[in-house]
Amino acid sequence: MKKKTNTALLIKVKREKRNVKNLLPHLFVRRWHILAVANFLLFIFHFTPSSAQSLPTYESSIEQALTAANEQRYDEAINLFRQALKISPDDIRNALTYANIAHVQEAKGDKMKALDSYDMALGIAPLNVPILKAQADLYMSLGNHNKAARNYTKILDVDPHNINVLLNRAYIYQQRHDYEHAKNDYEQLLTFNPDNYAALLGVAILFQNANKPQEAISRLTTLIDQHPDKAELYTIRAEIEAEGNQPELALIDLDKAITLEPTNTNLILTRAYLHLHEDHKHLAQKDFLRAIELGIPRGQLKEELKQCK
Secondary structure, three states, rough: OOOOOOOHHHHHHHHHHHHHHHHHHHHHOOOOOOEEEEEEEEHOOOOOHHHHHOOOHHHHHHHHHHHHOOOOOEEEEEEEEHHHHHHHOOOOHHHHHHHHHHHHHHOOOHHHHHHHHHHHHHHHOOOHHHHHHHHHHHHOOOOOOHHHHHHHHHHHHHHHOOOOHHHHHHHHHOOOOOOHHHHHHHHHHHHHOOOOOOOOHHHHHHHHOOOOOOHHHHHHHHHHHHHHHHHHHHHHHHHHHHOOOOOOHHHHHHHHHHHHHHOOHHHHHHHHHHHHHOOOOHHHHHHHHHHOOOOOOHHHHHHHHHOOO
């Protein structure tokens, strides 16, 4: 197996950071929609008549808590949710209430407390898909892939066509170098959604990680034919070409990627390092200076600029 150039390694680092974002955008973006959770569970809170006067009810406590949460009065929201739990401790709707508490705790940054609240919710509704996924996504953000995979598997037992969950679990398998199981998840997804871009890209990366570069390039070329405006496809193919000691092809793909994203400093620096590796000093210097114009500190590239002389 050929030893990767420094350029190839740089491209790979940039790509891995990007893959987490592009493949799994639904993993790490915190979506704050307390009311959406209520829709998942299909619970309707009925308000009591005004004759109830000042005595709080379960429904009024929840309504006030939701309002406080949406207005980012998080501590007040948690207290109101807990008030509802005390009013009706055996209410089946408490699964939703604990899940809402978890969402508020996530918004506050209390992620470990949020995990505990999700556990309480799942103790009441152990197969509730939205709650299982919310907890799994939180586990993913914390880097606990094993517990996230456990939840994703439970979800797929109930909902085998859940696209986001299949993508997330396939990603976990890839991280474990369990390429066979990753491939199975991608293929399962593609049986009912054959044009899914994230899954098709995932399969290409899977072949790259499994040291099957020609198959990876073939998959990427097909994707490029379908999505010629996706800079990331040219970047990943350039990485594989650089790893395979085909710098000329890699530079062509990087040129195309930069044409599509002319202010992407990662791409410009990647091309600069590849030019420098190939002793194209003038072209490397040009790219380094362009990166500086776009905001990269000049001192950070001091040594690289010296090498371009």
